Amino acid sequence: MLAYIIRRLIQSIVVLLMVIVFSFSLPYFQPEGIYTPAYSVLGTHATHANILAWGAQYGLNHPFFVRLWNYIIALLHGNFGFSYKQGQSVYSIIATNVPRTVWLALSALLLTLVIAVPLGMIQAQRRNSVFDYAGTGVAFVLYAVPSFLLAFLLIQVFAFGILHLPSQAPTALAPWAMFTNPVAFILPVATLTLLGVAGISRFMRGAVLDVMVQDYVRTAKAKGCSARRVLWRHTFRNALGPIITLLGLAIPGLFGGALIVEDVFNYPGLGYQAYNGALNGDLPLVIGITLLVAVFTVLGNLAADLALGIVNPRIRIERSGK
Amino acid sequence: MTATSLTTDAVATTVEMPVPMWRQRLKIFTQNKLAIASVLYLLLITLFCFLWPHFHPTNQTNQNLAINNPINQGPDSQFWLGTDSSGFDVLGRIAYGGEYSLTLGFLAGIVTIVVGTLYGMISGFLGGVVDTVMMRVLDAFLSIPYLFLLITLVTLFARTATLLILTIGLTGWWGTARIIRADAMLIRNLEYSQAATTMGASKWHIIHRHVFPNSISNIVTVATFSVADAILFLSTLGFLGLGLQAPQTDWGTMLQNGAELIPNGYWWEVYPLAAIFILVVVAINYIGDALRDAFEVRLLER
Numbered sequence: 001m002l003a004y005i006i007r008r009l010i011q012s013i014v015v016l017l018m019v020i021v022f023s024f025s026l027p028y029f030q031p032e033g034i035y036t037p038a039y040s041v042l043g044t045h046a047t048h049a050n051i052l053a054w055g056a057q058y059g060l061n062h063p064f065f066v067r068l069w070n071y072i073i074a075l076l077h078g079n080f081g082f083s084y085k086q087g088q089s090v091y092s093i094i095a096t097n098v099p100r101t102v103w104l105a106l107s108a109l110l111l112t113l114v115i116a117v118p119l120g121m122i123q124a125q126r127r128n129s130v131f132d133y134a135g136t137g138v139a140f141v142l143y144a145v146p147s148f149l150l151a152f153l154l155i156q157v158f159a160f161g162i163l164h165l166p167s168q169a170p171t172a173l174a175p176w177a178m179f180t181n182p183v184a185f186i187l188p189v190a191t192l193t194l195l196g197v198a199g200i201s202r203f204m205r206g207a208v209l210d211v212m213v214q215d216y217v218r219t220a221k222a223k224g225c226s227a228r229r230v231l232w233r234h235t236f237r238n239a240l241g242p243i244i245t246l247l248g249l250a251i252p253g254l255f256g257g258a259l260i261v262e263d264v265f266n267y268p269g270l271g272y273q274a275y276n277g278a279l280n281g282d283l284p285l286v287i288g289i290t291l292l293v294a295v296f297t298v299l300g301n302l303a304a305d306l307a308l309g310i311v312n313p314r315i316r317i318e319r320s321g322k
Numbered sequence: 323m324t325a326t327s328l329t330t331d332a333v334a335t336t337v338e339m340p341v342p343m344w345r346q347r348l349k350i351f352t353q354n355k356l357a358i359a360s361v362l363y364l365l366l367i368t369l370f371c372f373l374w375p376h377f378h379p380t381n382q383t384n385q386n387l388a389i390n391n392p393i394n395q396g397p398d399s400q401f402w403l404g405t406d407s408s409g410f411d412v413l414g415r416i417a418y419g420g421e422y423s424l425t426l427g428f429l430a431g432i433v434t435i436v437v438g439t440l441y442g443m444i445s446g447f448l449g450g451v452v453d454t455v456m457m458r459v460l461d462a463f464l465s466i467p468y469l470f471l472l473i474t475l476v477t478l479f480a481r482t483a484t485l486l487i488l489t490i491g492l493t494g495w496w497g498t499a500r501i502i503r504a505d506a507m508l509i510r511n512l513e514y515s516q517a518a519t520t521m522g523a524s525k526w527h528i529i530h531r532h533v534f535p536n537s538i539s540n541i542v543t544v545a546t547f548s549v550a551d552a553i554l555f556l557s558t559l560g561f562l563g564l565g566l567q568a569p570q571t572d573w574g575t576m577l578q579n580g581a582e583l584i585p586n587g588y589w590w591e592v593y594p595l596a597a598i599f600i601l602v603v604v605a606i607n608y609i610g611d612a613l614r615d616a617f618e619v620r621l622l623e624r
Binding site: 011014015016018019022023026029030031140141143144145146147148149152153156249251252253255256259260263274275278279281283286289290293294297298301 | 458459461463464465466468470471473474476477478557558562563577578581592599600601603604607
């Protein structure tokens with residue numbers, strides 16, 4: 001198992017290095033290349049010599065690999081670069097925004113699991129019942145609604161139609177606004193949750209259906225296990241595997257969804273910053289946030305992989321065997 | 323009704339040709355009423371988008387001319403679905419934007435499936451070090467939040483139809499490649515591929531004669547979902563103000579413009595299009611699901 005963990009860790013580092021190289025190359029594709037920040041800092045009247053001098057000051061004139069090396073070293077020191085548009089370090093922007101997005105995404109994720117996992121199980125248990133068809137139908141429609149449209153429709157119905165929930169998330173910058181003003185979070189979290197439920201409940205239904213036809217489930221029934229024990233002990237635990245893997249993979253999508261939700265509900269967070277950064281050509285900021293999400297994803301996949309070994313002893317043995 | 327007919331019956335059953343595979347599959351597909359409804363709906367919307375402007379031409383490109391129309395006017399006998407904030411006829415604009423949304427989504431989906439299939443096939447078939455490297459690259463791509471990358475790329479380049487197709491298409495194939503790779507690995511290890519290998523068939527021969535034809539069902543299914551995804555992502559770009567530039571438009575951009583005006587009660591600028599749009603994506607996804615069922619070997623008559 002230890003050998004497996006070490007191999008997985010090395011894999012993760014390699015993947016992260018590739019993400020870094022990729023995102024490091026992106027600024028070269030700007031219209032003015034990597035010198036673009038110089039133009040926005042020095043203004044339109046800067047001469048070519050000014051631009052080059054400014055670039056030399058920040059090491060832009062070094063070869064690609066020297067810059068890449070310096071960049072990686074800087075990253076290891078927690079230096080994500082400098083946002084020239086906002087005039088502060090990317091690290092400080094990320095640090096103030098991370099808690100808000102993580103609160104939003106995590107609460108939506110937890111709620112999604114609490115709803116989608118039982119829903120998928122019940123659907124699989126009562127396959128081809130009215131309940132199953134209704135669940136599948138709703139999931140199908142939700143899956144086809146773009147997140148911005150879903151947010152808009154929820155606002156129309158629950159903010160301006162009935163209930164009169166707040167149509168804006170709290171703009172208070174403190175991350176604990178979630179607790180001081182929970183009502184304002186209902187709609188943003190509901191949007192993300194509904195989108196998540198659409199995908200995960202269907203996936204859970206499929207996973208349970210796959211497990212239900214396995215020999216060991218039949219054996220369990222044959223040896224006289226109670227229906228409850230077959231469901232929880234044999235079916236549920238085995239169906240959990242694919243869901244855990246899916247959760248690790250779903251992290252980038254979760255942040256993507258957060259981007260839209262933050263934009264619609266005027267909630268300042270990572271997605272909001274990334275979107276505005278992209279609009280303003282503030283690449284260091286966008287890349288910094290992208291890298292952070294990539295780190296989250298890689299860690300999430302790693303955690304999912306290790307958790308898989310915990311819920312499924314067979315995988316543990318398989319891994320230590322080789 | 324006697325012996326003769328009995329014998330002919332017996333003969334008929336013994337020499338009866340096996341029903342070709344594609345026909346059985348078509349039968350399973352056509353037995354699915356909802357799938358047929360989805361196909362019909364998609365056909366209807368596509369025909370509407372491409373033909374309606376010819377039957378009922380409206381100005382959709384000249385903003386100066388459109389300004390002579392009443393702005394944000396409700397549906398009446400002249401403008402069946404009213405006009406939008408620029409004075410464009412909304413019904414005509416749904417068709418005009420749909421031409422872009424459907425075409426771009428379709429083409430981006432095709433790019434996705436072509437690149438994803440090539441990548442997945444090569445990686446899964448060659449295996450070994452090549453596969454490991456290709457898969458780690460894929461892992462790296464998959465850990466980048468797709469939407470972030472998409473908006474970054476779209477802001478870096480000009481937002482023309484071609485570039486949007488390429489941007490969405492060339493960044494959407496990562497999941498596809500994974501599925502196809504798993505398929506290729508599976509088929510590579512099946513008896514007929516191994517038999518071909520022992521008989522000295524080249525790798526390329528095995529890929530295009532055995533692996534590719536046998537994973538075509540998965541490719542077609544995934545392609546359907548890719549098109550739906552591409553249409554969704556295109557609309558998201560439109561919502562973020564990063565869709566096609568005026569006077570061109572797409573459904574996402576139209577939904578965004580309409581949603582902004584909803585507080586004024588201009589329902590005709592959002593809800594009809596929203597319904598059409600959602601149903602289009604539902605229909606495509608449903609067709610994908612039905613195709614997957616039709617390709618499922620277990621369901622074939624044996």
